[in-house]
Amino acid sequence: MAQSIIDPSRLDRIEFSNDEIARYSRHLIMPEVTLEGQKRIKAASILCIGTGGLGSPIALYLAAAGIGRLGLVDGDTVDFSNLQRQILHGTKDVGRKKLNSARDSIREVNPNVQVDLYDTFFTAANARQIAEPYDVIIDGTDNFPTRYCSNDISVFLKKPNVYGSIFRFDGQCTVFAPHLGGPCYRCMFPEPPPPGMVPSCAEGGVLGVLPGVIGVLQAIEAIKLIVGIGESLIGRLLHFDALKLKFREFKLRRDPKCPVCSEHPTITELIDYEQFCGIPEAQAAEAQESLVPTITALQLKGKFDQGERFVLVDVREPYEYDICRIPGARLIPLGELPSRMSELDSADEIVLQCKSGMRSARALKLLQEAGFAKLWNVEGGILAWSDTVDSTVPKY
Numbered sequence: 001m002a003q004s005i006i007d008p009s010r011l012d013r014i015e016f017s018n019d020e021i022a023r024y025s026r027h028l029i030m031p032e033v034t035l036e037g038q039k040r041i042k043a044a045s046i047l048c049i050g051t052g053g054l055g056s057p058i059a060l061y062l063a064a065a066g067i068g069r070l071g072l073v074d075g076d077t078v079d080f081s082n083l084q085r086q087i088l089h090g091t092k093d094v095g096r097k098k099l100n101s102a103r104d105s106i107r108e109v110n111p112n113v114q115v116d117l118y119d120t121f122f123t124a125a126n127a128r129q130i131a132e133p134y135d136v137i138i139d140g141t142d143n144f145p146t147r148y149c150s151n152d153i154s155v156f157l158k159k160p161n162v163y164g165s166i167f168r169f170d171g172q173c174t175v176f177a178p179h180l181g182g183p184c185y186r187c188m189f190p191e192p193p194p195p196g197m198v199p200s201c202a203e204g205g206v207l208g209v210l211p212g213v214i215g216v217l218q219a220i221e222a223i224k225l226i227v228g229i230g231e232s233l234i235g236r237l238l239h240f241d242a243l244k245l246k247f248r249e250f251k252l253r254r255d256p257k258c259p260v261c262s263e264h265p266t267i268t269e270l271i272d273y274e275q276f277c278g279i280p281e282a283q284a285a286e287a288q289e290s291l292v293p294t295i296t297a298l299q300l301k302g303k304f305d306q307g308e309r310f311v312l313v314d315v316r317e318p319y320e321y322d323i324c325r326i327p328g329a330r331l332i333p334l335g336e337l338p339s340r341m342s343e344l345d346s347a348d349e350i351v352l353q354c355k356s357g358m359r360s361a362r363a364l365k366l367l368q369e370a371g372f373a374k375l376w377n378v379e380g381g382i383l384a385w386s387d388t389v390d391s392t393v394p395k396y
């Protein structure tokens, strides 16, 4: 049987009201948990980084299970596009701080839980101070700087880091805990991928139900570590394919040369994770990319109003064009542009537009290289059109 990560001396002062005994009765009657295990759950504290897709089921189920103290870190506000999967937040919460709606939802589920709110993003500047008081760190974020930061601080503080990630129909999870014999995130990925190589859920989409599966698995692993039961995912990576409905498992090994968890680590304190993940360079490159002749959505409206002659080309995908479009726009997806350039006349003035202005800037460069000269990029794309010209155009 596994050992609980909760020191037995912490259980002496844990007591339950009759309401709590009733609330947790389905735990108490299992010989693997009993009153002793429920005391461990109540004595335990968990830090959940992020209150989004993964953080929602993690926080709700851990609160329902009776975790004594739950720390939540998030600096974001609730957006309509979150509601398809982030079940901590409801329609009435759009525009509110995620932490506030998360706190309200958790109180509704179980008012016995102490909820600590950190209205910020998890960075090298605050990670140690935030993480220090907690027994388990759960990473529910989706960006590389936070992932490396949460891994490193967990290694330094010798706390298990329950990892989960999701994209489209695929998810994975494991528990990183070098102090308990397993590898850390850096044993698998010593270096981050180049920025932009791995698309985010905001770019590639995600099945709304998927974080429910992965987040619940993360919550299960945290509870097992706390109660001290079963076989932990330490040293195993579980991969879930929702389309095939298949779970696969991969063995993970510690890297004896790991920069943070090996015997002779080269990194012994938190670093600048934005820099490490190449974010500043990527932003500079992006700024360079957007240095193309630009007009605003309002100026585009003005060109229509004055009856100017020009061709508006929408370089998004057909399924995006189906959601919303600017009247009169011709659809030529960016990927098809090189082979369909002959459909355009370089004598025409051409205005290019996409969702937010990035893809159309790339399209403009392609056309420039092919000898087109009268080109404009619509800054902010159709999102800006919706914001400043026609609010009946939906944003996605």
Ligand SMILES: [Zn+2]
Pocket: 178, 183, 184, 185, 186, 187, 188, 255, 258, 259, 260, 261, 262
């Ligand atoms: Zn390592």
